Amino acid sequence: MTTSDTAVPEPTPEQAALFARVRRMMLIAGLTTALAVCAVLIAVGYRLFKSEGRAAEPVGDITATLPKGAKIVSTGVAGDRVVVTLDLGGVIEIRTFDAHTLRPAGKLKFANEP
Numbered sequence: 676m677t678t679s680d681t682a683v684p685e686p687t688p689e690q691a692a693l694f695a696r697v698r699r700m701m702l703i704a705g706l707t708t709a710l711a712v713c714a715v716l717i718a719v720g721y722r723l724f725k726s727e728g729r730a731a732e733p734v735g736d737i738t739a740t741l742p743k744g745a746k747i748v749s750t751g752v753a754g755d756r757v758v759v760t761l762d763l764g765g766v767i768e769i770r771t772f773d774a775h776t777l778r779p780a781g782k783l784k785f786a787n788e789p
Contacts, residue, residue, distance in 0.1 A: 737777045756780055 748760040
């Protein structure tokens with residue numbers, strides 16, 4: 676044996692058990708990380724696949740009719756929705772439309788309590 680060779684002693688049973696435990700914990704952590712990465716990739720792929728179908732739909736000119744005497748107070752965009760706030764003779768109403776198809780998505784009316 677030369678001076679550059681070092682003897683590695685055999686681990687004690689306690690050390691061997693600790694090494695096995697650390698290996699097991701690292702395996703669990705690695706598998707959990709791989710599962711999380713797969714979940715993120717699946718979610719991103721799903722969103723991309725789902726949005727491709729929406730982009731292909733052509734939207735032509737659309738005319739939305741308002742009730743008589745209604746005034747548009749404000750408009751805005753919230754996510755995939757176009758939001759229009761109306762004043763209907765003192766009653767506030769919010770109408771939402773899908774931003775991709777411009778179809779009505781919902782209506783919210785506000786009224787004063789009697």
